[in-house]
Amino acid sequence: MDKVLILDFGSQVTQLIARRVREAHVYSEIHPFDVSIEFIRNFNPKAIILSGGPNSVYESDYQATPELFTLGVPVLGICYGMQWMAQALGGKVESGHVREFGYAAIRARGHSALFRDIQDRCNEEGHGLLDVWMSHGDKVTALPEGFKLIASNDACPIAAMADEARRFYAVQFHPEVTHTKQGTAIISRFVLEIAGAQPSWVMKDYIETAVARIREQVGSDEVILGLSGGVDSSVAAALIHRAIGDQLTCVFVDHGLLRYREAEQVMDMFAGNLGVKVIHVHAAADFMKHLAGVSDPEQKRKIIGREFVEVFQRESAKLPKAKWLAQGTIYPDVIESAGAKTGKAHTIKSHHNVGGLPDTLHLQLLEPLRELFKDEVRELGVELGLPHHMVYRHPFPGPGLGVRVLGEVKAEYVELLQRADAIFIEELRNSRNAEGKSWYELTSQAFAVFLPVKSVGVMGDGRTYDYVVALRAVVTSDFMTAHWAELPYDLLGRVSNRIINEVRGINRVVYDVSGKPPATIEWE
Ligand SMILES: Nc1ncnc2c1ncn2[C@@H]1O[C@H](COP(=O)(O)OP(=O)(O)OP(=O)(O)O)[C@@H](O)[C@H]1O
Numbered sequence: 109m110d111k112v113l114i115l116d117f118g119s120q121v122t123q124l125i126a127r128r129v130r131e132a133h134v135y136s137e138i139h140p141f142d143v144s145i146e147f148i149r150n151f152n153p154k155a156i157i158l159s160g161g162p163n164s165v166y167e168s169d170y171q172a173t174p175e176l177f178t179l180g181v182p183v184l185g186i187c188y189g190m191q192w193m194a195q196a197l198g199g200k201v202e203s204g205h206v207r208e209f210g211y212a213a214i215r216a217r218g219h220s221a222l223f224r225d226i227q228d229r230c231n232e233e234g235h236g237l238l239d240v241w242m243s244h245g246d247k248v249t250a251l252p253e254g255f256k257l258i259a260s261n262d263a264c265p266i267a268a269m270a271d272e273a274r275r276f277y278a279v280q281f282h283p284e285v286t287h288t289k290q291g292t293a294i295i296s297r298f299v300l301e302i303a304g305a306q307p308s309w310v311m312k313d314y315i316e317t318a319v320a321r322i323r324e325q326v327g328s329d330e331v332i333l334g335l336s337g338g339v340d341s342s343v344a345a346a347l348i349h350r351a352i353g354d355q356l357t358c359v360f361v362d363h364g365l366l367r368y369r370e371a372e373q374v375m376d377m378f379a380g381n382l383g384v385k386v387i388h389v390h391a392a393a394d395f396m397k398h399l400a401g402v403s404d405p406e407q408k409r410k411i412i413g414r415e416f417v418e419v420f421q422r423e424s425a426k427l428p429k430a431k432w433l434a435q436g437t438i439y440p441d442v443i444e445s446a447g448a449k450t451g452k453a454h455t456i457k458s459h460h461n462v463g464g465l466p467d468t469l470h471l472q473l474l475e476p477l478r479e480l481f482k483d484e485v486r487e488l489g490v491e492l493g494l495p496h497h498m499v500y501r502h503p504f505p506g507p508g509l510g511v512r513v514l515g516e517v518k519a520e521y522v523e524l525l526q527r528a529d530a531i532f533i534e535e536l537r538n539s540r541n542a543e544g545k546s547w548y549e550l551t552s553q554a555f556a557v558f559l560p561v562k563s564v565g566v567m568g569d570g571r572t573y574d575y576v577v578a579l580r581a582v583v584t585s586d587f588m589t590a591h592w593a594e595l596p597y598d599l600l601g602r603v604s605n606r607i608i609n610e611v612r613g614i615n616r617v618v619y620d621v622s623g624k625p626p627a628t629i630e631w632e
Protein backbone atom coordinates (compact mmCIF):
# COMPACT_ATOMS: atom_id res chain seq x y z
CA MET A 109 0.00 0.00 0.00
CA ASP A 110 1.36 3.43 -0.94
CA LYS A 111 1.66 5.81 2.00
CA VAL A 112 1.92 9.58 2.24
CA LEU A 113 3.87 11.10 5.12
CA ILE A 114 2.55 14.43 6.43
CA LEU A 115 4.98 16.36 8.60
CA ASP A 116 3.17 18.65 11.03
CA PHE A 117 4.66 22.06 11.76
CA GLY A 118 1.70 22.92 13.97
CA SER A 119 -0.95 24.18 11.56
CA GLN A 120 -4.51 24.29 12.85
CA VAL A 121 -5.57 22.44 9.70
CA THR A 122 -2.95 19.71 9.29
CA GLN A 123 -5.56 16.99 9.65
CA LEU A 124 -7.37 18.42 6.65
CA ILE A 125 -4.35 17.49 4.55
CA ALA A 126 -4.75 13.88 5.69
CA ARG A 127 -8.38 14.08 4.89
CA ARG A 128 -7.79 15.34 1.33
CA VAL A 129 -5.27 12.56 0.80
CA ARG A 130 -7.87 10.11 2.14
CA GLU A 131 -10.37 11.49 -0.38
CA ALA A 132 -7.89 10.53 -3.06
CA HIS A 133 -8.02 7.00 -1.54
CA VAL A 134 -4.42 7.03 -0.44
CA TYR A 135 -3.36 6.14 3.09
CA SER A 136 -1.56 8.85 5.05
CA GLU A 137 -0.12 9.47 8.49
CA ILE A 138 0.68 12.69 10.31
CA HIS A 139 3.90 12.88 12.29
CA PRO A 140 5.76 15.71 14.04
CA PHE A 141 8.09 17.76 11.83
CA ASP A 142 11.15 16.67 13.83
CA VAL A 143 11.07 12.92 13.14
CA SER A 144 14.45 11.53 12.16
CA ILE A 145 15.60 10.75 8.67
CA GLU A 146 15.74 7.04 9.67
CA PHE A 147 12.08 7.24 10.62
CA ILE A 148 11.25 8.74 7.25
CA ARG A 149 13.27 6.11 5.41
CA ASN A 150 11.53 3.30 7.30
CA PHE A 151 8.15 4.86 6.69
CA ASN A 152 8.98 4.59 3.01
CA PRO A 153 6.63 7.35 1.85
CA LYS A 154 5.44 7.62 -1.71
CA ALA A 155 5.23 11.37 -1.10
CA ILE A 156 5.87 13.85 1.71
CA ILE A 157 3.65 16.84 2.51
CA LEU A 158 4.88 19.63 4.79
CA SER A 159 2.12 21.39 6.71
CA GLY A 160 1.70 25.05 7.63
CA GLY A 161 2.55 26.34 11.08
CA PRO A 162 2.35 29.38 13.33
CA ASN A 163 6.07 30.21 13.48
CA SER A 164 8.45 32.08 11.21
CA VAL A 165 11.08 29.85 9.63
CA TYR A 166 13.88 32.40 9.95
CA GLU A 167 13.62 32.55 13.73
CA SER A 168 12.15 29.21 14.73
CA ASP A 169 13.56 25.89 15.82
CA TYR A 170 10.73 24.20 13.93
CA GLN A 171 13.11 22.74 11.35
CA ALA A 172 12.71 19.32 9.78
CA THR A 173 15.65 17.28 8.57
CA PRO A 174 16.82 18.68 5.21
CA GLU A 175 17.98 15.17 4.34
CA LEU A 176 14.42 14.39 3.36
CA PHE A 177 15.17 16.22 0.13
CA THR A 178 17.79 13.59 -0.76
CA LEU A 179 15.43 10.60 -0.77
CA GLY A 180 14.13 11.06 -4.30
CA VAL A 181 10.60 11.35 -2.87
CA PRO A 182 8.26 14.07 -4.16
CA VAL A 183 7.61 16.82 -1.60
CA LEU A 184 4.74 19.32 -1.35
CA GLY A 185 5.23 22.25 1.01
CA ILE A 186 2.21 24.20 2.24
CA CYS A 187 2.53 27.70 3.75
CA TYR A 188 5.11 27.30 6.55
CA GLY A 189 6.04 24.08 4.75
CA MET A 190 6.78 26.09 1.61
CA GLN A 191 8.74 28.66 3.57
CA TRP A 192 10.77 25.97 5.28
CA MET A 193 11.45 24.25 1.96
CA ALA A 194 12.56 27.53 0.42
CA GLN A 195 14.91 28.34 3.28
CA ALA A 196 16.28 24.80 3.58
CA LEU A 197 17.13 24.70 -0.13
CA GLY A 198 18.83 28.10 -0.25
CA GLY A 199 15.99 30.51 -1.04
CA LYS A 200 14.95 33.46 1.09
CA VAL A 201 12.00 34.03 3.42
CA GLU A 202 11.09 37.40 4.90
CA SER A 203 8.42 38.92 7.02
CA GLY A 204 5.89 40.44 4.62
CA HIS A 205 4.51 43.93 5.13
CA VAL A 206 1.21 42.76 3.77
CA ARG A 207 -0.44 40.02 5.76
CA GLU A 208 -2.98 37.95 3.90
CA PHE A 209 -5.73 36.19 5.82
CA GLY A 210 -8.65 34.75 3.95
CA TYR A 211 -9.66 34.70 0.32
CA ALA A 212 -7.15 35.57 -2.42
CA ALA A 213 -6.96 35.08 -6.15
CA ILE A 214 -3.65 33.90 -7.59
CA ARG A 215 -2.52 33.62 -11.15
CA ALA A 216 -0.88 30.42 -12.34
CA ARG A 217 2.41 31.18 -14.14
CA GLY A 218 4.20 29.06 -16.64
CA HIS A 219 3.50 25.43 -17.07
CA SER A 220 3.54 23.17 -14.04
CA ALA A 221 2.27 19.67 -13.51
CA LEU A 222 0.67 20.84 -10.25
CA PHE A 223 -1.76 23.34 -11.80
CA ARG A 224 -2.07 22.09 -15.39
CA ASP A 225 -5.73 22.37 -16.46
CA ILE A 226 -6.72 23.30 -12.92
CA GLN A 227 -8.24 26.77 -12.63
CA ASP A 228 -11.35 28.51 -11.36
CA ARG A 229 -11.61 31.19 -14.03
CA CYS A 230 -9.61 33.48 -16.32
CA ASN A 231 -8.69 37.15 -16.01
CA GLU A 232 -9.17 39.64 -18.89
CA GLU A 233 -5.93 38.55 -20.56
CA GLY A 234 -7.01 34.93 -20.47
CA HIS A 235 -4.64 33.85 -17.70
CA GLY A 236 -5.92 31.12 -15.40
CA LEU A 237 -6.84 32.22 -11.88
CA LEU A 238 -7.25 30.14 -8.74
CA ASP A 239 -9.44 31.19 -5.81
CA VAL A 240 -7.50 30.22 -2.72
CA TRP A 241 -7.35 30.61 1.07
CA MET A 242 -4.29 32.33 2.48
CA SER A 243 -3.17 32.71 6.07
CA HIS A 244 0.34 34.08 6.36
CA GLY A 245 2.51 37.01 7.28
CA ASP A 246 5.84 35.76 5.93
CA LYS A 247 6.69 35.01 2.36
CA VAL A 248 9.30 33.55 0.09
CA THR A 249 11.21 36.41 -1.55
CA ALA A 250 13.88 34.48 -3.46
CA LEU A 251 13.51 31.09 -5.12
CA PRO A 252 15.96 28.35 -4.24
CA GLU A 253 18.19 27.18 -7.06
CA GLY A 254 16.47 24.97 -9.60
CA PHE A 255 13.02 26.33 -8.75
CA LYS A 256 10.66 28.25 -10.99
CA LEU A 257 7.73 30.49 -10.15
CA ILE A 258 4.39 28.78 -10.76
CA ALA A 259 1.88 31.21 -9.22
CA SER A 260 1.70 34.77 -7.92
CA ASN A 261 -0.49 37.66 -6.91
CA ASP A 262 0.24 41.24 -5.85
CA ALA A 263 0.46 40.56 -2.15
CA CYS A 264 2.54 37.45 -2.66
CA PRO A 265 4.71 37.52 -5.78
CA ILE A 266 5.96 33.99 -5.08
CA ALA A 267 2.71 32.23 -4.24
CA ALA A 268 3.85 28.83 -5.50
CA MET A 269 7.12 27.37 -6.76
CA ALA A 270 8.41 24.13 -8.18
CA ASP A 271 11.52 22.20 -9.01
CA GLU A 272 9.84 19.77 -11.35
CA ALA A 273 12.95 17.73 -12.05
CA ARG A 274 13.17 16.78 -8.37
CA ARG A 275 9.36 16.81 -7.95
CA PHE A 276 9.45 19.47 -5.24
CA TYR A 277 6.35 21.68 -5.16
CA ALA A 278 5.29 24.36 -2.73
CA VAL A 279 2.28 26.61 -2.32
CA GLN A 280 1.83 29.59 -0.02
CA PHE A 281 -1.94 29.08 0.09
CA HIS A 282 -3.81 26.26 1.82
CA PRO A 283 -5.07 23.68 -0.70
CA GLU A 284 -6.37 21.53 2.19
CA VAL A 285 -9.19 23.89 3.24
CA THR A 286 -12.47 23.74 1.35
CA HIS A 287 -12.37 27.47 0.65
CA THR A 288 -9.62 26.75 -1.84
CA LYS A 289 -12.01 25.44 -4.45
CA GLN A 290 -9.46 23.48 -6.45
CA GLY A 291 -7.67 22.28 -3.31
CA THR A 292 -8.81 18.69 -3.58
CA ALA A 293 -7.82 18.62 -7.25
CA ILE A 294 -4.38 20.04 -6.45
CA ILE A 295 -3.69 17.57 -3.65
CA SER A 296 -4.87 14.57 -5.67
CA ARG A 297 -2.80 15.82 -8.60
CA PHE A 298 0.27 15.81 -6.38
CA VAL A 299 -0.42 12.49 -4.67
CA LEU A 300 -1.78 10.45 -7.58
CA GLU A 301 -0.16 11.88 -10.69
CA ILE A 302 3.05 13.56 -9.60
CA ALA A 303 3.94 11.03 -6.89
CA GLY A 304 2.17 8.16 -8.64
CA ALA A 305 0.51 6.73 -5.51
CA GLN A 306 -2.10 4.00 -6.13
CA PRO A 307 -5.63 4.99 -5.03
CA SER A 308 -6.24 1.72 -3.22
CA TRP A 309 -7.32 2.82 0.27
CA VAL A 310 -11.12 2.90 0.54
CA MET A 311 -13.41 3.70 3.47
CA LYS A 312 -16.18 1.29 2.53
CA ASP A 313 -15.32 -1.25 5.18
CA TYR A 314 -14.72 1.39 7.80
CA ILE A 315 -17.63 0.19 9.94
CA GLU A 316 -16.42 -3.40 10.00
CA THR A 317 -12.90 -2.37 10.90
CA ALA A 318 -14.18 -0.03 13.62
CA VAL A 319 -16.56 -2.64 15.05
CA ALA A 320 -13.78 -5.21 15.16
CA ARG A 321 -11.42 -2.77 16.83
CA ILE A 322 -14.00 -1.82 19.50
CA ARG A 323 -14.72 -5.49 20.29
CA GLU A 324 -11.05 -6.20 20.63
CA GLN A 325 -10.38 -3.18 22.85
CA VAL A 326 -13.35 -3.65 25.14
CA GLY A 327 -13.58 -7.43 25.46
CA SER A 328 -16.19 -8.29 28.08
CA ASP A 329 -15.97 -4.93 29.93
CA GLU A 330 -18.84 -2.51 30.06
CA VAL A 331 -18.76 0.92 28.46
CA ILE A 332 -20.47 4.13 29.40
CA LEU A 333 -20.95 6.78 26.79
CA GLY A 334 -21.65 10.46 27.19
CA LEU A 335 -24.68 10.94 25.03
CA SER A 336 -25.67 14.50 24.18
CA GLY A 337 -28.22 13.78 21.49
CA GLY A 338 -25.86 15.55 19.09
CA VAL A 339 -24.56 14.00 15.91
CA ASP A 340 -21.24 12.72 17.18
CA SER A 341 -22.29 10.94 20.34
CA SER A 342 -25.38 9.51 18.64
CA VAL A 343 -23.27 8.06 15.86
CA ALA A 344 -20.70 6.81 18.37
CA ALA A 345 -23.52 5.21 20.37
CA ALA A 346 -24.89 3.46 17.29
CA LEU A 347 -21.43 2.25 16.27
CA ILE A 348 -20.49 0.97 19.72
CA HIS A 349 -23.92 -0.54 20.20
CA ARG A 350 -23.42 -2.44 16.97
CA ALA A 351 -20.11 -3.71 18.28
CA ILE A 352 -20.99 -4.67 21.86
CA GLY A 353 -24.79 -4.36 22.25
CA ASP A 354 -25.87 -4.42 25.90
CA GLN A 355 -22.41 -3.82 27.27
CA LEU A 356 -23.07 -0.15 26.44
CA THR A 357 -24.88 2.25 28.77
CA CYS A 358 -25.38 5.87 27.73
CA VAL A 359 -25.37 8.75 30.16
CA PHE A 360 -27.18 11.93 29.17
CA VAL A 361 -26.17 14.88 31.34
CA ASP A 362 -28.60 17.75 31.80
CA HIS A 363 -26.24 20.47 33.02
CA GLY A 364 -28.82 23.22 32.90
CA LEU A 365 -27.06 24.70 29.85
CA LEU A 366 -29.12 22.90 27.26
CA ARG A 367 -31.41 24.54 24.75
CA TYR A 368 -35.10 25.10 25.22
CA ARG A 369 -36.84 21.74 25.91
CA GLU A 370 -33.77 19.85 24.70
CA ALA A 371 -33.62 17.28 27.51
CA GLU A 372 -37.13 16.05 26.80
CA GLN A 373 -36.43 15.84 23.10
CA VAL A 374 -33.22 13.86 23.49
CA MET A 375 -34.77 11.36 25.89
CA ASP A 376 -37.78 10.88 23.59
CA MET A 377 -35.59 10.40 20.56
CA PHE A 378 -33.46 7.71 22.16
CA ALA A 379 -36.27 5.90 23.84
CA GLY A 380 -37.86 5.69 20.40
CA ASN A 381 -34.91 5.15 18.12
CA LEU A 382 -31.83 3.37 19.19
CA GLY A 383 -32.82 0.63 21.58
CA VAL A 384 -29.90 1.70 23.73
CA LYS A 385 -29.91 2.05 27.52
CA VAL A 386 -29.91 5.76 28.48
CA ILE A 387 -29.61 7.22 31.98
CA HIS A 388 -30.83 10.80 32.39
CA VAL A 389 -28.72 12.68 34.95
CA HIS A 390 -30.04 15.96 36.42
CA ALA A 391 -26.92 17.90 37.29
CA ALA A 392 -27.90 21.54 36.72
CA ALA A 393 -27.46 22.55 40.34
CA ASP A 394 -23.88 21.23 40.50
CA PHE A 395 -22.79 22.85 37.27
CA MET A 396 -24.33 26.22 38.11
CA LYS A 397 -22.87 26.21 41.59
CA HIS A 398 -19.32 25.76 40.31
CA LEU A 399 -19.74 28.30 37.54
CA ALA A 400 -20.95 31.04 39.87
CA GLY A 401 -18.66 34.06 39.81
CA VAL A 402 -16.46 32.70 36.99
CA SER A 403 -16.24 34.73 33.80
CA ASP A 404 -13.04 33.61 32.05
CA PRO A 405 -13.93 31.43 29.04
CA GLU A 406 -11.11 28.93 29.47
CA GLN A 407 -11.85 28.59 33.15
CA LYS A 408 -15.54 28.05 32.44
CA ARG A 409 -14.69 25.36 29.92
CA LYS A 410 -12.40 23.62 32.37
CA ILE A 411 -15.02 23.69 35.13
CA ILE A 412 -17.68 22.30 32.82
CA GLY A 413 -15.27 19.60 31.64
CA ARG A 414 -14.49 18.68 35.22
CA GLU A 415 -18.16 18.49 36.18
CA PHE A 416 -18.84 16.23 33.21
CA VAL A 417 -16.10 13.91 34.36
CA GLU A 418 -17.49 13.89 37.92
CA VAL A 419 -20.87 12.85 36.62
CA PHE A 420 -19.38 10.09 34.50
CA GLN A 421 -17.31 8.84 37.37
CA ARG A 422 -20.33 8.82 39.67
CA GLU A 423 -22.44 6.99 37.14
CA SER A 424 -19.75 4.50 36.26
CA ALA A 425 -19.28 3.66 39.95
CA LYS A 426 -22.81 2.32 39.82
CA LEU A 427 -21.77 -0.01 37.01
CA PRO A 428 -18.94 -2.08 38.47
CA LYS A 429 -18.04 -3.71 35.19
CA ALA A 430 -17.72 -0.33 33.40
CA LYS A 431 -14.08 0.18 32.49
CA TRP A 432 -14.48 2.51 29.52
CA LEU A 433 -15.77 6.00 28.95
CA ALA A 434 -16.83 6.45 25.34
CA GLN A 435 -17.21 9.90 23.79
CA GLY A 436 -18.22 11.25 20.44
CA THR A 437 -14.99 13.18 20.17
CA ILE A 438 -14.25 14.01 16.55
CA TYR A 439 -11.13 15.40 14.96
CA PRO A 440 -11.83 19.14 15.10
CA ASP A 441 -12.40 18.80 18.88
CA VAL A 442 -8.93 17.39 19.18
CA ILE A 443 -7.02 19.71 16.90
CA GLU A 444 -8.50 22.95 18.23
CA SER A 445 -7.67 21.88 21.75
CA ALA A 446 -4.09 20.86 21.64
CA GLY A 447 -2.42 20.42 18.33
CA ALA A 448 -3.59 16.93 17.57
CA LYS A 449 -1.45 13.90 18.05
CA THR A 450 1.77 15.64 17.31
CA GLY A 451 1.40 18.40 19.88
CA LYS A 452 2.77 21.14 17.65
CA ALA A 453 -0.17 23.53 17.29
CA HIS A 454 -1.28 26.43 19.53
CA THR A 455 -4.27 25.98 21.85
CA ILE A 456 -7.23 28.05 20.66
CA LYS A 457 -9.84 26.80 23.07
CA SER A 458 -10.19 23.77 25.30
CA HIS A 459 -13.06 21.73 24.03
CA HIS A 460 -14.68 20.36 27.16
CA ASN A 461 -14.40 16.74 26.19
CA VAL A 462 -10.69 16.95 25.47
CA GLY A 463 -9.31 19.52 27.91
CA GLY A 464 -11.20 18.45 30.99
CA LEU A 465 -9.98 14.91 31.51
CA PRO A 466 -7.87 14.47 34.65
CA ASP A 467 -5.21 11.79 35.12
CA THR A 468 -7.21 10.36 37.98
CA LEU A 469 -9.93 9.24 35.60
CA HIS A 470 -10.30 5.59 36.38
CA LEU A 471 -11.88 4.87 33.05
CA GLN A 472 -10.12 4.34 29.79
CA LEU A 473 -11.21 6.48 26.89
CA LEU A 474 -12.98 4.97 23.92
CA GLU A 475 -13.26 7.46 21.08
CA PRO A 476 -13.99 5.65 17.85
CA LEU A 477 -14.66 8.86 15.87
CA ARG A 478 -11.51 10.65 16.94
CA GLU A 479 -9.96 10.75 13.48
CA LEU A 480 -13.06 11.69 11.52
CA PHE A 481 -14.54 14.97 10.37
CA LYS A 482 -18.16 15.95 10.79
CA ASP A 483 -19.27 15.11 7.29
CA GLU A 484 -17.55 11.74 7.51
CA VAL A 485 -19.32 11.11 10.83
CA ARG A 486 -22.65 11.96 9.19
CA GLU A 487 -21.99 9.55 6.33
CA LEU A 488 -21.19 6.91 8.89
CA GLY A 489 -24.42 7.67 10.79
CA VAL A 490 -26.53 7.26 7.69
CA GLU A 491 -24.68 4.05 6.92
CA LEU A 492 -25.51 2.83 10.45
CA GLY A 493 -29.21 3.54 9.87
CA LEU A 494 -29.74 6.61 12.05
CA PRO A 495 -32.65 8.86 11.03
CA HIS A 496 -31.82 11.76 8.74
CA HIS A 497 -33.05 14.50 11.09
CA MET A 498 -30.74 13.23 13.81
CA VAL A 499 -27.68 12.97 11.64
CA TYR A 500 -28.22 16.37 10.03
CA ARG A 501 -28.83 18.38 13.21
CA HIS A 502 -26.60 21.37 13.73
CA PRO A 503 -23.84 20.58 16.19
CA PHE A 504 -24.19 21.83 19.74
CA PRO A 505 -21.09 22.18 21.93
CA GLY A 506 -20.81 20.11 25.08
CA PRO A 507 -20.47 23.19 27.35
CA GLY A 508 -23.71 24.32 25.75
CA LEU A 509 -25.12 27.69 26.64
CA GLY A 510 -22.28 27.97 29.15
CA VAL A 511 -20.09 29.32 26.36
CA ARG A 512 -22.92 31.28 24.72
CA VAL A 513 -23.69 33.35 27.76
CA LEU A 514 -20.57 35.50 27.63
CA GLY A 515 -18.81 35.99 30.93
CA GLU A 516 -20.45 34.82 34.12
CA VAL A 517 -23.23 32.30 33.63
CA LYS A 518 -26.41 33.18 35.51
CA ALA A 519 -29.67 31.28 35.44
CA GLU A 520 -31.52 34.41 34.41
CA TYR A 521 -29.24 34.89 31.38
CA VAL A 522 -29.53 31.24 30.38
CA GLU A 523 -33.29 31.48 30.33
CA LEU A 524 -33.32 34.63 28.20
CA LEU A 525 -30.90 33.00 25.81
CA GLN A 526 -32.90 29.77 25.56
CA ARG A 527 -35.94 31.72 24.50
CA ALA A 528 -34.14 33.92 21.99
CA ASP A 529 -32.32 30.92 20.52
CA ALA A 530 -35.55 28.92 20.14
CA ILE A 531 -37.10 31.77 18.15
CA PHE A 532 -34.08 32.04 15.87
CA ILE A 533 -34.01 28.29 15.17
CA GLU A 534 -37.77 28.14 14.62
CA GLU A 535 -37.59 30.94 12.05
CA LEU A 536 -34.63 29.28 10.29
CA ARG A 537 -36.58 26.05 10.02
CA ASN A 538 -39.66 27.81 8.68
CA SER A 539 -38.04 30.12 6.11
CA ARG A 540 -37.05 28.78 2.75
CA ASN A 541 -34.94 30.01 -0.12
CA ALA A 542 -36.10 30.13 -3.74
CA GLU A 543 -35.38 26.40 -4.19
CA GLY A 544 -37.50 25.50 -1.20
CA LYS A 545 -34.63 24.62 1.14
CA SER A 546 -34.98 25.78 4.72
CA TRP A 547 -32.39 28.16 6.10
CA TYR A 548 -31.75 25.62 8.82
CA GLU A 549 -30.52 23.21 6.15
CA LEU A 550 -28.68 25.96 4.29
CA THR A 551 -26.60 26.83 7.35
CA SER A 552 -24.18 24.51 9.10
CA GLN A 553 -24.67 25.91 12.58
CA ALA A 554 -26.81 28.72 13.95
CA PHE A 555 -27.50 30.00 17.44
CA ALA A 556 -27.97 33.05 19.61
CA VAL A 557 -25.34 34.45 21.98
CA PHE A 558 -26.18 36.37 25.13
CA LEU A 559 -24.16 39.54 25.70
CA PRO A 560 -24.20 40.72 29.30
CA VAL A 561 -24.24 44.39 28.36
CA LYS A 562 -27.21 46.70 28.44
CA SER A 563 -28.21 49.21 25.87
CA VAL A 564 -30.94 51.81 25.72
CA GLY A 565 -34.10 51.34 23.69
CA VAL A 566 -37.60 52.69 23.42
CA MET A 567 -40.65 50.46 23.55
CA GLY A 568 -44.21 51.69 23.73
CA ASP A 569 -42.98 55.22 24.29
CA GLY A 570 -41.07 54.09 27.35
CA ARG A 571 -37.32 53.85 27.86
CA THR A 572 -35.82 50.39 28.08
CA TYR A 573 -32.38 49.48 29.32
CA ASP A 574 -31.93 45.82 28.51
CA TYR A 575 -29.57 43.11 27.28
CA VAL A 576 -28.26 42.40 23.78
CA VAL A 577 -28.44 39.14 21.85
CA ALA A 578 -26.17 38.35 18.91
CA LEU A 579 -27.23 35.93 16.20
CA ARG A 580 -24.59 33.69 14.70
CA ALA A 581 -25.07 31.54 11.60
CA VAL A 582 -22.25 29.98 9.62
CA VAL A 583 -21.69 27.91 6.53
CA THR A 584 -18.88 25.39 6.63
CA SER A 585 -18.24 21.79 5.76
CA ASP A 586 -15.66 20.90 8.38
CA PHE A 587 -16.03 23.59 11.08
CA MET A 588 -12.32 24.33 10.82
CA THR A 589 -12.98 27.35 8.64
CA ALA A 590 -16.35 29.00 8.14
CA HIS A 591 -18.18 31.83 6.37
CA TRP A 592 -20.94 33.80 8.08
CA ALA A 593 -24.23 32.92 6.46
CA GLU A 594 -25.80 35.49 4.16
CA LEU A 595 -29.25 35.21 5.68
CA PRO A 596 -31.98 37.24 3.96
CA TYR A 597 -32.69 40.61 5.58
CA ASP A 598 -36.38 39.86 5.98
CA LEU A 599 -35.56 36.70 7.92
CA LEU A 600 -33.13 38.59 10.17
CA GLY A 601 -35.72 41.31 10.63
CA ARG A 602 -38.40 38.82 11.61
CA VAL A 603 -36.14 37.09 14.12
CA SER A 604 -35.10 40.41 15.63
CA ASN A 605 -38.70 41.60 15.95
CA ARG A 606 -39.86 38.40 17.54
CA ILE A 607 -37.00 38.24 20.02
CA ILE A 608 -37.41 41.84 21.12
CA ASN A 609 -41.18 41.54 21.36
CA GLU A 610 -41.39 38.11 22.93
CA VAL A 611 -38.37 37.97 25.22
CA ARG A 612 -38.71 40.60 27.90
CA GLY A 613 -35.24 41.66 28.99
CA ILE A 614 -33.75 41.87 25.49
CA ASN A 615 -34.12 45.07 23.52
CA ARG A 616 -31.44 44.75 20.85
CA VAL A 617 -30.42 42.04 18.37
CA VAL A 618 -27.23 42.12 16.27
CA TYR A 619 -25.90 39.79 13.56
CA ASP A 620 -22.34 38.45 13.66
CA VAL A 621 -20.55 38.93 10.33
CA SER A 622 -17.15 37.43 11.17
CA GLY A 623 -15.56 34.52 9.35
CA LYS A 624 -13.45 31.76 10.87
CA PRO A 625 -10.61 32.52 10.89
CA PRO A 626 -10.09 35.12 12.28
CA ALA A 627 -13.12 34.67 14.56
CA THR A 628 -14.19 31.25 15.86
CA ILE A 629 -17.69 29.90 15.51
CA GLU A 630 -18.55 30.04 19.21
CA TRP A 631 -17.88 33.34 20.95
CA GLU A 632 -16.02 31.72 23.82
N1 LIG B 1 -25.12 16.79 27.74
C1 LIG B 1 -24.24 15.80 27.55
N2 LIG B 1 -24.38 14.62 28.20
C2 LIG B 1 -23.50 13.64 28.01
N3 LIG B 1 -22.43 13.71 27.21
C3 LIG B 1 -22.23 14.85 26.55
C4 LIG B 1 -23.12 15.95 26.67
N4 LIG B 1 -22.68 16.94 25.87
C5 LIG B 1 -21.57 16.48 25.29
N5 LIG B 1 -21.28 15.23 25.68
C6 LIG B 1 -20.14 14.41 25.27
O1 LIG B 1 -19.13 15.23 24.69
C7 LIG B 1 -18.91 14.84 23.33
C8 LIG B 1 -18.55 16.03 22.48
O2 LIG B 1 -19.66 16.89 22.29
P1 LIG B 1 -19.98 17.42 20.84
O3 LIG B 1 -20.99 18.51 20.97
O4 LIG B 1 -18.71 17.69 20.15
O5 LIG B 1 -20.60 16.17 20.13
P2 LIG B 1 -22.10 15.75 19.98
O6 LIG B 1 -22.95 16.51 20.92
O7 LIG B 1 -22.18 14.29 20.08
O8 LIG B 1 -22.41 16.12 18.50
P3 LIG B 1 -22.67 17.56 17.89
O9 LIG B 1 -21.31 18.05 17.50
O10 LIG B 1 -23.53 17.28 16.74
O11 LIG B 1 -23.30 18.42 18.91
C9 LIG B 1 -20.21 14.18 22.94
O12 LIG B 1 -20.03 13.34 21.83
C10 LIG B 1 -20.57 13.45 24.19
O13 LIG B 1 -19.82 12.27 24.31
Ligand SMILES: O=c1[nH]c(=O)c2[nH+]cn([C@@H]3O[C@H](COP(=O)(O)O)[C@@H](O)[C@H]3O)c2[nH]1
Pocket residue numbers: 409440441444457458459460461503504505506507553587624627628629630631632
Ligand atom coordinates in the same frame (compact mmCIF):
# COMPACT_ATOMS: atom_id res chain seq x y z
O1 LIG C 1 -18.40 19.47 21.97
C1 LIG C 1 -17.89 20.58 21.91
N1 LIG C 1 -17.24 20.99 22.99
C2 LIG C 1 -16.69 22.21 23.07
O2 LIG C 1 -16.11 22.55 24.10
C3 LIG C 1 -16.83 23.03 21.92
N2 LIG C 1 -16.42 24.29 21.65
C4 LIG C 1 -16.82 24.56 20.36
N3 LIG C 1 -17.47 23.51 19.85
C5 LIG C 1 -18.02 23.37 18.51
O3 LIG C 1 -16.93 23.16 17.63
C6 LIG C 1 -17.13 23.85 16.38
C7 LIG C 1 -16.00 24.83 16.15
O4 LIG C 1 -16.15 25.84 17.11
P1 LIG C 1 -15.17 27.05 17.30
O5 LIG C 1 -14.97 27.66 15.96
O6 LIG C 1 -15.89 27.96 18.24
O7 LIG C 1 -13.91 26.49 17.88
C8 LIG C 1 -18.50 24.49 16.51
O8 LIG C 1 -19.43 23.62 15.93
C9 LIG C 1 -18.71 24.63 18.00
O9 LIG C 1 -20.07 24.63 18.38
C10 LIG C 1 -17.48 22.56 20.80
N4 LIG C 1 -18.00 21.33 20.79
Ligand SMILES: NC(=O)CC[C@H](N)C(=O)O
Pocket residue numbers: 119159160161162163164186187188189243244245246247
Ligand atom coordinates in the same frame (compact mmCIF):
# COMPACT_ATOMS: atom_id res chain seq x y z
N1 LIG D 1 -0.16 29.37 8.04
C1 LIG D 1 1.15 29.30 7.99
O1 LIG D 1 1.76 28.25 7.74
C2 LIG D 1 1.85 30.58 8.35
C3 LIG D 1 3.32 30.50 8.12
C4 LIG D 1 4.06 31.68 8.77
N2 LIG D 1 3.91 31.64 10.20
C5 LIG D 1 3.52 32.98 8.19
O2 LIG D 1 2.86 33.73 8.88
O3 LIG D 1 3.77 33.27 7.05
Ligand SMILES: [Mg+2]
Pocket residue numbers: 336338339503504505506
Ligand atom coordinates in the same frame (compact mmCIF):
# COMPACT_ATOMS: atom_id res chain seq x y z
MG1 LIG E 1 -22.96 18.42 20.96
